[in-house]
Amino acid sequence: MISVNELLSELLYDEKNPVLFNSGFFFYYFALFMMCYLLASRSKTARVWVYTVFSLYFFYKACGYYVGLVILSAIVDFNLSRWIYHSSDKKVKKSLLIFSILLNIGLLFYFKYTNFFIGIINDVTAGHIHPLSLILPIGISFYTFENLSYTIDVYRGEIKPVNNFMDYLFFLSFFPKLMMGPIVRAADFIPQISMPYRLTSEDIGKGMYLIMGGLFKKIIISDFIYQNFVQYIFDDPSKHTGLECLIGVYGYALVIYCDFSGYSDMALGIARWTGFKIPPNFDSPYQSSSITEFWRRWHISLSSWLRDYLYIPLGGNRKGKVRQYINLALTMLIGGFWHGASWNFIFWGAMHGSALAVDKVRIDWLKKRKTVITGWKATLFKIIGVLITFHFVCFCWVFFKAATFHDAWSLLHQVAYDFQPEIAMELYQGYTAVFWVMVLGFVLHFLPSRVEFSLEKFLGRVPVVGSVAIMVVFIWLLVQVKSTQPMIPIYFQF
Structure with missing residues (x-):
């Protein structure tokens, strides 16, 4: 029987x-x-209190007393937005907005980028400033952007403050x-x-479809492939052949x-069960035939946030072609830096920004020529576009994942100069299960959307008792195959 101390722990x-x-x-x-939420379901006030208390406790279980930062930022931006809305002086409004932006960005900067810039100062000046003992609060990048979008929207007059x-x-x-995330807008x-x-x-x-599908993606595909193959490749790429590195x-x-x-x-699934609809964050991104399309399908909430609150305010496409390309590159550079305080992320963002600018040139050129491709040629160009886009994205992932530039270039060196295709069968025999899970993952990713809709409708027609039985069986199966230690999600670090 579990003791009181064990329960408290x-x-x-x-x-x-x-x-x-x-x-x-x-x-x-x-x-x-x-259970508590359903008991409180008839009262809006009760629902809000139950959900908020459970949410704050959930955040406490994830990052301890940093939950106080969420409460503090909520107090600050709730009041600032109201002052902005009720002020009739444009200068006061703007000053309050700038103050809100500086507070939010300053908080994010302090925890996420202080030691990065201390390292730069030490490198440039040969200084010996000691890094601070900082722990990045989980989720701070997401709720900071939500706070910013809220106060900016109030300032623009697009929404009224609560x-x-x-x-x-x-x-x-x-x-x-x-x-x-996703980064949800107020x-x-x-x-x-x-x-x-x-x-x-x-x-x-x-x-149910979203929750089961999400668990399947995370536990069956992502965790299994990473723990049984990918992590070995990226730990030290120089120890592996180019073929292993490429598959990695x-x-x-x-x-x-x-x-x-x-x-x-x-x-999205949990939100849907509790009465809230959150916009989707992904739309089969590896089906994209251009880098522009990829960023309409990948991390949609971030890319749309960067578009509306950074790219467009910088001038977007309103100040000439050259300025537009610079704005694209700068937006993605900042987007890369948002992911983490590392030159690797900055380089990753710069590559995507440059690719978006080049793709924009291509699109403009096709529009001027009024080129319309149809029939089998359109299908062929679509396939070629998907292959090129996927491999460019994979090339960029190398720098996103690698711990250092040295590791990234080491992996690319192995692919270019030590490929060794003759070990393919030996490699397959050693990692048969991993490779078949990878095949399954890509097949599911490229399935037509109508298959997804059909499954959703089927689950919607199942009686409540049947739904519970399906979830219980599904969870039991996951328990049988999941690793002993759950893998920390990649985006926890952002």
């Missing part, structure tokens, strides 16, 4: 075991949450998306708070997609 924050959607603790937490502080704290702390979310809670068969089917890069492309989109899908 489970309920308190454990730095070594943060709460995850795919952890055993979360299933008990979510079951208790849903009158109830608990509504804003609920929006900011909403646990399904708090730690890894204009999309807050109006749903006052809507009556009704759960339809469509909500049940869609939510393909594997990582699946790992990061299934890891991040799996968590996003679970967030």
Whole structure:
């Protein structure tokens, strides 16, 4: 029988075991949450309090007392947005907005980039400034951008600020998306708070599909491929042949997609079961035939945020072609830096920004020539475009994943100069299960969307008892195949 001390240790924050959607603790937490939420479902105020308290506790279990930062930022931006809205002086409005931006960016900068710039100063001046003992609060990049979009939208007059502080704290702390996104905008979310809670068969089917699909992507595909193959390649690429390194890069492309989109899908599914619709964050990005299309399908909430709050304010395409290309490159450079305080991320962002600018030149050239490709040629060009885009994205993933530039170039060197295709059969025999899971992952990724819709409709028609049985069986199967130690999601570090 479990003792009081053991129970308390489970309920308190454990730095070594943060709460995850795919952890055993979360299933008990979510079951208790849903019971309380359903009991409070008839009252808007009760729903908000239950959801907010559970969300703050969830965040506490993930990062300890840094939960205070969410509450503090909610207090600050709730009040600043109201002052901005009620002020009639444009200069005061602008000053308050700048103050909000500086506070939010300053908080993010302090925790995420201080030691990075201390390192640069030490390198340039041969100084000996000691790095600070800072731990990056989980989710700070996501809720910082949500705060910024809220105050900016209020300043622009696109939304009215909320009158109830608990509504804003609920929006900011909403646990399904708090730690890894999607980056949800207040204009999309807050109006749903006052809507009556009704759960339809469509909500049940869609939510179940998203939760099960997300768990499958995360545990069966991402964790398995990473722990049994990809991590060995990237730990020291020089010890592996070029063929192993190339397959490792393909594997990582699946790992990061299934890891991040799996968590996003679970967030959308949980939200759907509790009466909230969050915009999708991924749309089969590796089916893209151009880098422009890729960024319309990958991490949609971030790319649209960068477009609306950075690219367009910089001038977008309104100040000439050259300025447009510079704005594209600069936006993606900053987007890369958002991911982490590392030259690798900056370089990754710069490559994508440059590719977007080049792709824009291509699109403009085709428009001027009024070139229209149809029939089998269009299909062929589509396939070629998908292959080129996928391999460019994979090339960039090397720098995104590698710990240093040296490791990235070491991997690329192995692919270029030590490929050794003759070991293919030996490699297959050693990693048969991994390669078949990779094949499964890519096949599922390229399935037509109508297959997904059909499965959602089927799950929506299953009675409640059947739905519970399906979830229980599915979770039991996951327990049989998942690793002993859950893998920390990749985007936790951002």
